Amino acid sequence: MPHLGIFELPDELLDLWHQYRIPIILSTFGLLTAVRLGLHFKYGRPKAMVSSMPGSPRPSLVDGVEKPLVDIKIRPLESGEKAVVYTEKPKPVKSARKHSPKRVTGKKVRRPKGTGQMLFDPEVDxxxxxxxxxxxxxxxxxxxxxxxxxxxxxxxxxxxxxxxxxxxxxxxxxxxxxxxxxxxxxxxxxxxxxxxxxxxxxxxxxxxxxxxxxxxxxxxxxxxxxxxxxxxxxxxxxxxxxxxxxxxxxxxxxxxxxxxxxxxxxxxxxxxxxxxxxxxxxxxxxxxxxxxxxxxxxxxxxxxxxAGKGLGEGVAGSGNAVASDEEEEEPNSKASLDDVEDLGKSYRGPVEKDSEEWAPMAIDFTTFNKPASAPAPAPAPLKEMVPKSSPTYASLTKQGYTIVGSHSGVKICRWTKSALRGRGSCYKFTFYGIKSHLCMESTPSLSCSNKCVFCWRHGTNPVGTTWRWKVDPPEVIFEGVKEGHYKKIKMMKGVPGVRAERFAEAMRIRHCALSLVGEPIFYPYINEFTAMLHKEHISSFLVCNAQHPDQLATLNHVTQLYVSIDASNKESLRKIDRPLHRDFWERFNRCLDILREKRFEQRTVFRLTLVKGFNIDEEVEGYADLVAKGLPCFVEVKGVTYCGTSTSSAAGLTMQNVPFYAEVQAFVVALDAALARRGLSYGIAAEHAHSCCVLLASTRFRRDGKWCTRIDYGRFFELLESGKPFGPDDYVGDETPEWALWGNGGFDPRDERVDRKGKKKIVEI
Structure with a gap:
């Protein structure tokens, strides 16, 4: 069989076809109709038909007896074969008969089996x-x-x-x-x-x-x-x-x-x-x-x-043959519908066909409906994001999470344990004055829309682009995360080295970092949840991944709003964040535009996580352009933390991707110079070498020649409860301590830094 091939139209012709296909089809149909009518009037209707194969003449019912509409004659052909000649007979006069409803019979026409048109030419392909x-x-x-x-x-x-x-x-x-x-x-x-x-x-x-x-x-x-x-x-x-x-x-x-x-x-x-x-x-x-x-x-x-044999014929699952999925309904499937001719039988009792009562039931398809009193079908219940019986729940709880409800969680941070023992707090204390042992780390949504290569929870937390799960009330989440946090703090009572005064202070939550895992802003009632935090004078530090601009635009006041900026261009962002949204870059830029508009309403922070081999080399200028677009109050530059799991390696992350602190410092210096070249008023304010993190701040937070990056939390709650508009400049706190400034390391001298074995470690500045 010769190869037919496929003629592929260029994109321009394909666009023209989609634009003008309707008038082309109508014109073609009209032209064919005109040609057909012309041939009909010129030659008339043929009176006889000669065929080398017998056909199926259409019968007619005359006086109750079926008679053919043609005379059948057989005559020999020159080739020696016999041909059948059909000649039309005059149409019989219809006899009067009793009218009865026509019964529709038949069955679903199955598609013929076969390989269809061959697309592969074994000679050239x-x-x-x-x-x-x-x-x-x-x-x-x-x-x-x-x-x-x-x-x-x-x-x-x-x-x-x-x-x-x-x-x-x-x-x-x-x-x-x-x-x-x-x-x-x-x-x-x-x-x-x-x-x-x-x-x-x-x-x-x-x-x-x-x-x-x-x-x-x-x-x-x-x-x-x-x-x-x-x-x-x-x-x-x-x-x-x-x-x-x-x-x-x-x-x-x-x-x-x-x-x-x-x-x-x-x-x-x-x-x-x-x-x-x-x-x-x-x-x-x-x-x-x-x-x-x-x-x-x-x-x-x-x-x-x-070999040019195609996909084969007649084998279940091959070619055009039907396999066991929903391509065609099986005849005995419970989900299949009855044919129209069988609908009547499904609404009446069994009746013998030979009985006088047997007849197709008349059904008025225009009026048949369910009774008005029939209850409406119950909607399908929404599934839980993290059911207690799921492997996800078991994995997260094994890692130290307390799952609250069906989609929220709380976990005690390692910096909280460190602060309780007087061994140092996290960079948030160095930069903003948050005491780590007073901070609760939680999230109202364990789901995220990214699969970042540096995420610690590969394969454990769910991901998704839209909220499709059961929604727990914010009151349930709020009480649940507090209870879970306090239980974990109490478990530290017997740990050697815990300071009694700090343990007593830790029994009253003062700060909440909504950055545990997942995407907190994804939760439909995030504003109600943060309002409950603020009502008890708990500050809110919310982190989002710049993939939900609609939720970001409607976000109410939080103490500090973080946005993760993990790459400076589209391709790098695709590789490092691995977003699920197909329009991730457009969403990312919309979030930056929203932050620019909110810069005098919210205290905003760009968080740059540097991953060696992904987003450090030759991307300083790109990051500077993003800062110029969003104009955040602060820019945190932090080296990635490698969690040392096999899942990180599967995502393409190893210890080779963790930058040295000297590399982070060099990047920050280059970024500061790039911002200065663009005429932007930023400077390097503070550092926390232990976290491999450096802070750049807008000069809006420089008072009398000194950096003031800390927050006046009492003033924040006063402004919030006043109901009047306010901005980040209105609750600037005390000046940044000397030990926290750029060049001084950022470790609190009141604490004692130790190595992994608990021995005192000398801090070099």
């Missing part, structure tokens, strides 16, 4: 498999790496044997790829190369990047601007899912649920080009064995496609 994977803890990433290695080894063996139709595979992490490049149209980067998609993913009961990926597939399918099967240019696809039968033993309970969903949507987007059935394995037991079996099926499918 080659096949490159592409592996897509997603991994939080690194297990799936390792499996995908081994799979890629095995496939490439197999392909190289075939190339050595003379088969050059298969090219070595390429792997892509779904957390990093641009979905538009791979899942709206098939890639066209390499000429005469067709692509085969291999997707290997785990399944989670928390929101991860897979939820965003599934939403993209679903939106692409339902987008009227995109063709029905935009990925039909692929030669095939297959999906493998890892699950956990210990927690979700069956598919109905959630085993490999997200892999099943990906397989379903790819079937729709590719025009059912499933090359091999969905594979599933238990990550704890038979995952490797099932993956090996699945690999053998992939290899067989690739060999057949490379």
């Amino acid at each position: 080659s096949i490159r498999p592409l592996i897509f994977y997603s991994s939080l803890a690194g297990t799936t990433e390792k499996a995908a790496g081994k799979l890629a290695s095995d496939i490439n080894h197999w392909i190289r063996d075939r190339q050595t044997a003379g088969d050059s139709k298969l090219l070595e595979t390429q792997s892509h992490d779904l957390s990093y790829v641009e979905y538009d490049d791979f899942f709206i149209t098939a890639p066209k980067d390499e000429p005469n190369t067709k692509y085969f998609y291999i997707v290997i993913i785990p399944s989670y009961d928390i929101d991860t990047v897979l939820n965003t990926f599934l939403e993209h597939l679903q939106e692409t399918h339902h987008d009227f601007r995109i063709d029905t099967a935009p990925l039909s240019g692929l030669v095939g696809y297959t999906v493998f899912g890892f699950g956990d039968r210990e927690g979700w033993s069956t598919e109905e309970e959630g085993f490999c649920s997200q892999a099943i969903e990906v397989d379903k949507w790819l079937a729709k987007l590719t025009g059912r080009k499933r090359a091999f059935p969905l594979g599933m394995g238990d990550v704890k037991t038979d995952g490797a064995e099932r993956l090996g079996e699945w690999l053998s099926g992939i290899q067989d499918a690739l060999v057949d496609i490379a």
Whole structure:
């Protein structure tokens, strides 16, 4: 069979088609109609039909007897074969008969099986498999790496044997790829190369990047601007899912649920080009064995496609054949609907067909409805963000979190423990006067919209772009986090070295750092929650990631508002923050514009987390431009802290990415010079060498030649309770202590710094 090929239109012609397709279609239809009418009037209707194959003449009912409308005669042809000649007979006169409702019969027409139009030409084309994977803890990433290695080894063996139709595979992490490049149209980067998609993913009961990926597939399918099967240019696809039968033993309970969903949507987007059935394995037991079996099926499918055999016919799950997903409803499925002809039987008792009472029930489809007294269906209950039975809950509590309600948490900070023992407070005390043992670290939302490479909680806290969970009242959260914090403070009573006076002070919370994990501003009632803090004279230090501009614009007064600025350009931000929002850069810039507008209402801080190899080299000028755009009150520059877990390594972060304090200092000096060149009034105010952190401040906070970066907390609550407008200049506190200024190290001389073994450490300035 000759290869038909595909004619690909350039983008300009495709745009013209979408713009003028309706008038073109109508004009074409009108032209064809005119031609048809012209031929009809010129030649008339043919009276006879000659065919080499017998047909099915249409019968007519005359006096209760079926009679054909044609005379059938057989005459020989020159070739020796016999032909059937149909000649029309005069139409019979209809007899009077009793009218009865017409009964609709029939069944759903199934699509014919087959490989469809061949897209791969074995004479000129080659096949490159592409592996897509997603991994939080690194297990799936390792499996995908081994799979890629095995496939490439197999392909190289075939190339050595003379088969050059298969090219070595390429792997892509779904957390990093641009979905538009791979899942709206098939890639066209390499000429005469067709692509085969291999997707290997785990399944989670928390929101991860897979939820965003599934939403993209679903939106692409339902987008009227995109063709029905935009990925039909692929030669095939297959999906493998890892699950956990210990927690979700069956598919109905959630085993490999997200892999099943990906397989379903790819079937729709590719025009059912499933090359091999969905594979599933238990990550704890038979995952490797099932993956090996699945690999053998992939290899067989690739060999057949490379030989020009397509996806095969008649095999369940291959080509156009239907597999066990929602592409077509199974006849005996409980979720399937009855045919129209069977609706009547579903509303009456069983009746024998031969009885006099048997007849199709008349149903008025225009008036049939549920009784007015029938109760409305109950809405589906919202799920909890972190259910107590979930692995997420177990993991977070094991790390020292107290989960409050279904989506909030509190955890005692290591600086709180250090301050209780007189071994130093965090940089917030050095810069702003916050006593660490009086500070509660909590969050009303454990979910985040980023997967930053330096995050300490890879694979434990949920992620998402929209709030889709049950919402706990702010009163419940407020009381719960206070109770959890006090319980953890009481647990420090018997720890050696705890100072009695500081322990007594710690039993009254004075500050709240809303920066534990997740995105606090994501919580729908964040303003009500901060109001409860302020009512008890607890200061609020809120940190957001510049991905929720609408919530940021409506945020009420907080004591200090932080915005994480982790990169100076779009590509660096994509790599280091790994945001879930597709318009993350636009959201980021909108947040900076909002901060500029609020600079005389809120005390704003840019937090720059420096990650060596990601956002330090040659980005000083870019950061200076962002500062010029947002004009924050302060800029904190901090070196990343490596938590030393395997999940950090899986995210691409090692100890090599942690900058030395000298490198942070050099960066700050360069940034200060870049701000000066732009005519911006900033200066290096303070440092906390122990935290590898330096503070740049606006000269608005320099009084009588001295830096005043600390906060007058009593004055803040007075202004807040007055109900009058006020700004950050109205509650500036005392001058920054000498030991906290730039060049003096920033360690409180009243405390004693010790090493990891508890021995006194000499602090060099």
